[in-house]
Amino acid sequence: MLPQTYRPVSLKRNIMTKQTTTAHSLREALCCERGYKRKKQPEQVRAALIRCAAELAARSGLTGVTVQAVSAAAGVTKGGFFHHFPHKQALLDAVFASFLAENDQAIDRLMDADDLPSGRFTRAYIGVAFDDILQADKSLLIPLSLSMMASPELCERWAAWLAERLQRHQETDSLPQHEVARLAADGVWLAYSLGNTHGIRDPLSLKNHLLTLTRERNSL
Structure with missing residues (x-):
């Protein structure tokens, strides 16, 4: 929950892009669970990337969310990352x-x-x-x-x-x-x-x- 009046210097918790991670899972987890079969469950790979990015952002700020760090945390290759997200901003949007x-x-x-x-x-x-x-x-x-x-x-x-x-x-x-x-x-x-x-x-x-x-x- 972000404050309703918060705005940075230039402007101020809407997009609703296609989501495969439910709100419930992000609130519950905010951590990475790796007990899935990546090749057979691509949606779970995408969900893990989102959860791990959220965890990294929480711990290290947005600068800590790098392609390498998220891929390593989720246990996937960089190629696997780019299969789901063309760039870092697309992941942050998700x-x-x-x-x-x-x-x-x-x-x-x-x-x-x-x-x-x-x-x-x-x-x-x-x-x-x-x-x-x-x-x-x-x-x-x-x-x-x-x-x-x-x-x-x-x-x-x-x-x-x-x-x-x-x-x-x-x-x-x-x-x-x-x-x-x-x-x-x-x-x-x-x-x-x-x-x-x-x-x-x-x-x-x-x-x-x-x-x-x-x-x-x-x-x-």
Whole structure:
């Protein structure tokens, strides 16, 4: 989950390119599993390349995602890499597309379980952001998100994704408290991502407070 207001100097977690890695696998794994038969399961090779690229980006930033490093991590040759991706940027696009799809699926699941229309998207957005925070010690998703902030192109795609979601839910999530709650969630997410948590109360309490705010129709 990238902050909804984040923009680098020139611009600001939409493309939906063809994906063979599900959002669920990227969130669950962010590591490489090599127990597959490469010659017989090319889609699993592609999925492994995407997962390994995500792991490298999380650990070393986008500069650490090289053709050689990803190929070695996934256990394939450079020829195997280029069979699936013509260049590094195509692989990064696939990683980010999976990242966005993961956010979509996680948000949609939370929205489906929410019976109150007003603020439904905002509560799901908050839920996903705080899930990242609460699982930070076991997940590479936050460092992956931070590494993606270094790319203006990927930030622009994130901004486009968020703009489309906000447009889709404008009838239910346009009250001032909805925006305030989303921005607050972004701030907490970014603070925890950067390790700047001094003075921040328990994240679970903050999450519950923001969720309550979204249910108060005229609170602001």
